[in-house]
Amino acid sequence: MSTHNTHAFELPVIGAEQIALLEKLSNAVGISGDEGEVRKIVLDEIKGLVDQIIVDSLGNVLAICNGEGPDPLRVMLAAHMDEVGFMLVEEDAPGLYAFAVVGGVDLRHLPGKMVQAGKQHLPGVIGAKPIHLQEKDENGRAIPLTSLRIDIGPGGKGKLKPGDRAAFATAFQQVGPSIIGKALDDRLGVATLIEILKRRPRQLTLQVAFTVQEEVGLRGARVAGYALNPDIAIILDSTPSYDLPVWDGEENIRYNTRIGCGPAIYTVDGATINDPRLIKFLAQIAERHGIPFQFRQPGGGGTDAGAIHKTRGGVPSVSISVPGRYQHTAAQITRTDDWTHTLQLVYAALHGLDRSVLAAER
Amino acid sequence: MTENQDFLKRLLTLPGLSGFEDPVRKVIAEEWQTLVDELKVSPLGSLHGLKRGYGPEPRPRVLLAAHMDAIGLMVTSIQEGLLRVTAIGGVDPRILPGTPVTVHGRRDLPAWVAAPPDHLLPPSQAGKPVSLEYLLVDTGLSAQEVAELVRVGDLVSFNTQPVELSGGVIAGHSLDKGASVAAVTECLRTLQQMKPGWDVWTVATVQEEITMAGALTSPFDLRPQIAIVVDVTFAKGPGASDYRAFEMDKGPMLGVGPNIHPAIFQSFKTLAEELDLPCAVEPMPAHSGTDAFGIQVVAEGIPCMVLGIPLRYMHTPVEAVMLKDIRRTGWLMAQFIARMEMNFMEKVRMEDAE
Amino acid sequence: MKALIKKFVEAAGPSGFENAVRDLVKAEIAPYVDRIEVDALGSLIAWKGSRQPGGKRVMISAHLDEIGVIATHVDQNGFVRFTPLGAVRPHTCLGGRVIFQNGTRGVIGSERLEDLARTPGFEQMFIDVGAASREDCPVRTGDAGSFDRDFVALSENRLAAKAMDDRIGVAVQVEVIRQLKASPNELVFVFSTQEEVMLRGATTAAYAVDPEIGISIDVTVSGDTPRGIKMETALGKGPAIKVRDAGMISDPRLVRHMCAAAERLGIPVQLEILEGGTTDARAIQTTRAGVPAGCVSIPCRYIHSPSEVLDYQDVINSVKLLVELLGHPIDLQ
Incomplete structure (x- = not known):
């Protein structure tokens, strides 16, 4: 497969420095279309690590590291900076804002949550009608978006305006074997890419894309893929673990991924049939280095790969996710070990990657 | 504006359904002929007009996009001299019964949409608005004449004549496209007296109402540095009262959201305030529902702005728009373009909006 | 041409896993x-060929893939x-058979149905490959399979098979390639993958x-x-010339030009x-700066079921129509 000695390096681990980076990224707010805060952190972190940085017209950060030797393989790595959240659309009473949801959020997760609104991160709440005042049967129905408001308090009159964004207000924390925070989808991927840039393989030209607007249709990835025109793309994301008990006690057959079982390699999702050559390559690398991994159950959903693999004449692509429970809610829970193993898998894969992986026809 | 008003009225009398924009493109081309330096038609039928700037070459390019296609109907089968139809674009079947239309057969045939009585429909339809698959189009001609004149695939367009309502409001079918094209044309007219540095490409796009095929393709060769998209938005009125609708006479609306470049939005907002235009901000949380959705992701990405003209009764044959809103939209665009310095792009970097 | 059709429709090539069909086609057209x-x-x-005066570069596309299944657990x-x-219809599945890429065959069963009037969803179905345990099962998560059904001629002209969508297009395209002797056009025949997704x-x-x-096609x-x-x-009643579908309006x-x-x-x-x-034509229409596009369709009954039925004369006439179209300059008026 590869001529590189795959045992000549140590696999990276997640330590205090990496956790601090993830904490910073998780606590930052970057709703799809308004990723500036996250972008600023990314630009700051990668400064000096790469040969060229471009911020494109959608706000993607494209960072290029030129490979050594003649005609190096061009490998695109992508992770999205944006997160699901809210856009304020109207102030209909002092400090009370009607809002729209940006990205896929289950409305049943909104009532009773703390949020942060606007560039100033003003504290706010999403309330609900007191249980005492509810009509009969009312608690059997989900509360519609039209009757929810973001409330920053009556003194907040005029402090925010339509078009401002709001996000869940959950502070990042580490608890035992887990990390908990909002927007770990996909700040985990963003942090992983930054760590990769700190110890990048020299034989490849790395085209690292920190993308925007993934949660509203993979829009950043589409133009990033076109601009970078890579030979291969590896997409890092975070995917749900529905590995919870089933109500009737039967075997859970629709878990998507399981936490604690290592990085999830994609086969088929709603947007991409991942390149079988790259899937096989990743599995072999993982086995060789003793890195645990799992296959994400084929099904719906998708990653930036959905846009990237269709750019220009086509790009062989594969996605890898850190699994996590309760995505797109106020708090995601991920096992630190899964992140470690994801970083290790990507690192080992990049050091072992060369053109031979594409030698056979797909 | 009277010149433009006549042009607009003419647009409103023409068919130009998505995918079949020829008739309306010809009229727009005639109108733009004297206002631009060059006219081209894209492989899919979008009209591209170039008005050269006065800056030194190579000049940057701004693209103004308005879609020229309209919604309508298409014949799917012929039964006893009556036509069954399907929709092209988002047609609400509830507005169709009794609506005058034109069937574009071997020659244009006046016709009406007919709803059969409940007892001739499946029981599940009783008392409900008749769904499109059960509506018929009646030309008043004999079955034999219809067989000679009409084929499957023929187009059916609305046939309401435009009418002026009080207060400078015009009503008619396909104002959706007409208002936006008229605003771009108004901008071109205003620019005649100015000396913009940038090249201006005005593009009347095709197929916005169905696949955005025009928006996805025209910018690929033109590669503008910026695109300004004009489309209609909801005006407050019957059935449209929440945050998604805006007052007439307060246009254009300035779009904000993922499809729109925040720094360009900011430049427009600042300019509108300077010029004392009463522009409201229109939140577009995800998909803007305009050509900007397509244009933004062409090739390496194109920064977009969206201007909205408030319009009542969207996608009915009696859409209504205030002429002043069209005029102001065109004027604001012209003022913006005239002020764009050659290094404008350096001033609207993503970071500056934060 | 029936032998060619039989060969193509009986090959397995679910979306994303089209290698076997691709190899067959390659051998036929090389x-x-x-x-x-x-x-x-x-x-x-x-x-095939190069652009002569009056000619154009024309892309013709028929898709290799068929709808199928993929193991999740x-x-x-x-x-x-x-x-x-791809868009498999649940009601066509029960009692059907599938064949996985590694040759494993299986039958589709379902959990006990509370209401026989309601079609179960895929989450209620499973494939029985004759295994007794997880360890014993020759299929793994991520393995793809296709429906397993023989080609049969119902009558002289009516042919039934799985994957007529779009192996019939593939067969037509192969036949067109063989029959076309000269053309002013530069012809690029694409046997595409992943159309169904x-x-x-x-x-x-x-x-x-x-x-x-x-x-x-x-x-x-x-x-x-x-x-x-x-x-x-x-x-x-002949090949169908597409005026529109849910994803595209033909130029x-x-x-x-096709009617003429x-x-x-x-x-x-x-x-x-x-x-x-919709079809591959939609993808062609919106590529780059836009491409005038259309589609020659073969009418087919029970599409996306394991027994799709069509008429052989329509197939023959589609070949004739395409040979005529592609063999001459295509001037769009």
């Missing part, structure tokens, strides 16, 4: 084309849970080919079955307005 390439998504692209008793690849193969192939005209719904979908198309100039070609040949054609679904 002597008749100038150059063959397999792209990043697995589409087979074959070049093997339970402790060896039953394989699955999800569809949003036209992905044609999307990238169209970008790479950069054509001036695009034509897809695919099946369309036939409206001639008892209380079926209301549509004017019928089996045996009206190309539609007129059929008239010259004296073969019957029908006009097609399809309310659901």
Whole structure:
């Protein structure tokens, strides 16, 4: 497969420095279309690590590291900076804002949550009608978006305006074997890419894309893929673990991924049939280095790969996710070990990657 | 504006359904002929007009996009001299019964949409608005004449004549496209007296109402540095009262959201305030529902702005728009373009909006 | 041509896993084309001829893939849970058989149904491959399979098989390649992958080919079955020239050009307005700066079931129509 000695390096681990980076990224707010805060952190972190940085017209950060030797393989790595959240659309009473949801959020997760609104991160709440005042049967129905408001308090009159964004207000924390925070989808991927840039393989030209607007249709990835025109793309994301008990006690057959079982390699999702050559390559690398991994159950959903693999004449692509429970809610829970193993898998894969992986026809 | 008003009225009398924009493109081309330096038609039928700037070459390019296609109907089968139809674009079947239309057969045939009585429909339809698959189009001609004149695939367009309502409001079918094209044309007219540095490409796009095929393709060769998209938005009125609708006479609306470049939005907002235009901000949380959705992701990405003209009764044959809103939209665009310095792009970097 | 059709429809090639079909096609066309390439998504692209005066670069596309299944989980008793690849209809599945890429065969069963009047969802179904435990099961999560059904001629002209969508287009395209002796056009025949999952193969192939005209060859719904979908198309009344479908409006100039070609040949054609679904032509139409595109459809009954039925004369006439179209300059008026 590869001529590189795959045992000549140590696999990276997640330590205090990496956790601090993830904490910073998780606590930052970057709703799809308004990723500036996250972008600023990314630009700051990668400064000096790469040969060229471009911020494109959608706000993607494209960072290029030129490979050594003649005609190096061009490998695109992508992770999205944006997160699901809210856009304020109207102030209909002092400090009370009607809002729209940006990205896929289950409305049943909104009532009773703390949020942060606007560039100033003003504290706010999403309330609900007191249980005492509810009509009969009312608690059997989900509360519609039209009757929810973001409330920053009556003194907040005029402090925010339509078009401002709001996000869940959950502070990042580490608890035992887990990390908990909002927007770990996909700040985990963003942090992983930054760590990769700190110890990048020299034989490849790395085209690292920190993308925007993934949660509203993979829009950043589409133009990033076109601009970078890579030979291969590896997409890092975070995917749900529905590995919870089933109500009737039967075997859970629709878990998507399981936490604690290592990085999830994609086969088929709603947007991409991942390149079988790259899937096989990743599995072999993982086995060789003793890195645990799992296959994400084929099904719906998708990653930036959905846009990237269709750019220009086509790009062989594969996605890898850190699994996590309760995505797109106020708090995601991920096992630190899964992140470690994801970083290790990507690192080992990049050091072992060369053109031979594409030698056979797909 | 009277010149433009006549042009607009003419647009409103023409068919130009998505995918079949020829008739309306010809009229727009005639109108733009004297206002631009060059006219081209894209492989899919979008009209591209170039008005050269006065800056030194190579000049940057701004693209103004308005879609020229309209919604309508298409014949799917012929039964006893009556036509069954399907929709092209988002047609609400509830507005169709009794609506005058034109069937574009071997020659244009006046016709009406007919709803059969409940007892001739499946029981599940009783008392409900008749769904499109059960509506018929009646030309008043004999079955034999219809067989000679009409084929499957023929187009059916609305046939309401435009009418002026009080207060400078015009009503008619396909104002959706007409208002936006008229605003771009108004901008071109205003620019005649100015000396913009940038090249201006005005593009009347095709197929916005169905696949955005025009928006996805025209910018690929033109590669503008910026695109300004004009489309209609909801005006407050019957059935449209929440945050998604805006007052007439307060246009254009300035779009904000993922499809729109925040720094360009900011430049427009600042300019509108300077010029004392009463522009409201229109939140577009995800998909803007305009050509900007397509244009933004062409090739390496194109920064977009969206201007909205408030319009009542969207996608009915009696859409209504205030002429002043069209005029102001065109004027604001012209003022913006005239002020764009050659290094404008350096001033609207993503970071500056934060 | 029936032998060719049989060979193609009986091969297995669910979306994303088209290698076997691609190899068959490659062997059939190699002597008749100038150059063959397999792209990043697995589409087979074959070049034939060069552009003469009046000619254009024309992309023709038929898709290699068929709808199928992919294993999502093997339970402790060896039953394989699955999800569809492409728009499989649940009501066509129960009692059916599948064959996985590694040759494993299985039958589709379901959990006990509370209400027989309601079609179970895929999450209630499983594939029994004859295994007794997870360890014993030859299928793993991520293995793809296709429906398992033989080709049969119901009568002289009516043919039934799985994957007529779109192996019939593949067969037509192969036959066109063989029959076309001369053309002023540079012809690029694409055997695309992943059409059933949003036209992905044609999307990238169209970008790479950069054509001036695009034509897809695919099946369309036939409206001639008892209380079926209301549509004017019928089996045996000739190839259907697409006016529109749910994803595209054909270039009206190309539609007129196709109708005129059929008239010259004296073969019957029908006009097609399809309310659901679309074809590779949509992907070609919106590539780069835009490409005038259309589609020659073969009317087909029971599309996306394991027994799709069509008329052999429509197939023959589609070949004739395409040979005529592609063999002459395509001037759009």
